[in-house]
Amino acid sequence: MADFDPVSGPTDRRDVLRALGGAGTAGLFGSVSMGSVTAQRGFDEAYYENPLYGPDFADPTIQRADDGTWWAYASNMSYIDDADERLVPILSSPDLVDWTYAGEAFDSRPGWAYGSIWAPDVHYHDGQWVLFYSLWPRNDGEGDQTGIGVATSDTPDGPFTDHGRLFTNPEHPFPGNTIDPYFVSHQGTPYLFWGNFAGIYYVELTAELQNYRPGTWGQIVGSAYEGSTIFQRDGYWYFFGSTGDCCDGFDSTYEIEVGRSENLLGPYADSDGTPMMERNEWNAGPTHLGDNDRFVAPGHGDVTVDDDGSYWFVYHAYDTQGLETIDNGWPPARQLFLDRIYWSNGWPVIAGDGTPNATAPIPNLGQRPAPVAEGTYNVVNVQSGHYLGIAGTGDGATATVATNDAGFRAAWQLRRLAGGEYVLNNADSGQTLEVVNADTSDGADVQQWPWNGHPTQRWYCFEESDGTYRMKNACSGKVAEVANASAAAGANVQQWTWNDGDHQRWRFVPIEDDGSGGSSGSGGTSGSGSSTTR
Known part of the structure; x- marks a missing residue:
């Protein structure tokens, strides 16, 4: 040179x-x-x-x-x-x-x-x-x-x-x-x-x-x-x-x-x-x-x-x-x-x-093909078998888990956005699952709030080799988990760095209207979904 x-x-x-x-x-x-x-x-x-x-x-x-x-x-x-x-x-x-x-x-x-x-x-x-x-x-x-x-x-x-x-x-x-x-x-x-x-x-x-x-x-x-x-x-x-x-x-x-x-x-x-x-x-x-x-x-x-x-x-x-x-x-x-x-x-x-x-x-x-089809689901924790729900009805109500979905606000409407991420709207309240205050730290609380389009309300769903899913927050890059790997009903849901634990894995179980208000079906259904730009 x-x-x-x-x-x-x-x-x-x-x-x-x-x-x-x-x-x-x-x-x-x-x-x-x-x-x-x-x-x-x-x-x-x-x-x-x-x-x-x-x-x-x-x-x-x-x-x-x-x-x-x-x-x-x-x-x-x-x-x-x-x-x-x-x-x-x-x-x-x-x-x-x-x-x-x-x-x-x-x-x-x-x-x-x-x-x-x-x-x-x-x-x-x-x-x-x-x-x-x-x-x-x-x-x-x-x-x-x-x-x-x-x-x-x-x-x-x-x-x-x-x-x-x-x-x-x-x-x-x-x-x-x-x-x-x-x-x-x-x-x-x-x-x-x-x-x-x-x-x-x-x-x-x-x-x-x-x-x-x-x-x-x-x-x-x-x-x-x-x-x-x-x-x-x-x-x-x-x-x-x-x-x-x-x-x-x-x-x-x-x-x-x-x-x-x-x-x-x-x-x-x-x-x-x-x-x-x-x-x-x-x-x-x-x-x-x-x-x-x-x-x-x-x-x-x-x-x-x-x-x-x-x-x-x-x-x-x-x-x-x-x-x-x-x-x-x-x-x-x-x-x-x-x-x-x-x-x-x-x-x-x-x-x-x-x-x-x-x-x-x-x-x-x-x-890419949607890992989970749009629809209404129970979101079930792999470790405990408990259902993701909301412990309240208003803004800021905390996400927790329960032993079943009866009366627990545990139905979630999944909507896939154009960029491949998901919005989880609670079917009872109409509000959106998010990490509070766009917090990026381990242990930040997961709650429900009205939709505002911020990345803290967007979740990427990635399928694991066993057919379960991790839900990764678009703002923090951390996953939804049951706090402290608890098996107790009412345990809090928070975000944490991925560590491959079953308390960080979830199944999506489609809810079918069988006339009784219960749920049936199996998790992990895939499909193309629709694309909504936000």
Whole structure:
């Protein structure tokens, strides 16, 4: 690699790197392999594990081709040796989980400034693949300016033909660095958004996307943000913004905050009702994706929708069980993550509890056959044979178990949602089984409350080899169990980390109307169910 021209590179650079990408590339790109990483699955094939690719795939953007393949693009940089820098690394995946390195977007560096290519944004538009990119000067000499350029390709894996810069810092009326582009075409008008902790701005583009229209500048949110993602769902435009420190390793404070508007160009407000134009301080608004004990500083990603209609967020974060930096302290080891976006009262709940998942149900789970058919059931604990029910009639009544279903509110209506999870509605009260207060800790109480769409009211049902089921909460990732493995009638039902106990296993026994109010049938009936989007 030391023989590469740092500006143009060899003519076969992309082919060389594509060939090497599937194998370990230590020695070519520093001491850490950047090759393809196949995602490890969780307790069965219905689960995947984060991170999906690393140790360096920062600022990912994602698009899907007509053949169903997902393509992801990212920043890559080396401040030690620019020959080690990939000119927009590309990954491909058939399923959003298993990613393969596919090469670089460019054969050579864009020529209008000598810089690192950051934060690409790729879209398929008007018959071509369009790549907007940030160019950050590698030299700090006079006249070097950050800016945004555009390139196009007939195929998602390139090579992309550079069409030069759209604009740099001196060419627009706003402060801050001109980086982190995000493209949106709405009602025939193409817009480009950008910004770096001085406001998120926009401008209209010309039809061929290679120039801007003077006098169409504007701003949508305050100076707390960079790394924008903007998309429309159910009558609202959503702004996902990254706020905090991205690049201080495990001490980084990056997180995702969200605003929404009925109009693409605003005004946007967050879930507290605060106008996003007033958000000028890092990490001051409601957090929609933040740290947990293992994963740090999630942010700067993109949104895609899978075949069952579920929304997914690809982003980067640090794994504290892995590297903090790549080489000699830079660049930071920001890896590729994927988590589902659930929706509650019109607001996104990323990853179920607002922190990155270590394991989670795979995308398109709703396209698989339903493990349990929709219908009305008794839910019977395997260890005790007792029935899941509710010890009361009102909001917050606790789930307990009883020796039989007579008069115990033990009938449950199972409804399968489009993403493959279930809602359990009590047939007597009409209320929904949930983990109280969206608590994610072991021992949190299971209760009934009116349906609100939050992940804490959604359950994944997974069949075990013996035909029994675990009910795994979408918010916490923990399972419903009888507390303390009790065999007593009236024992409390809570959530706990899966430990393979019979008190954590359940049977679904269909309720048939035999005229006596009792139940008959056997558990474990499978079927396709119906798909309801929530």
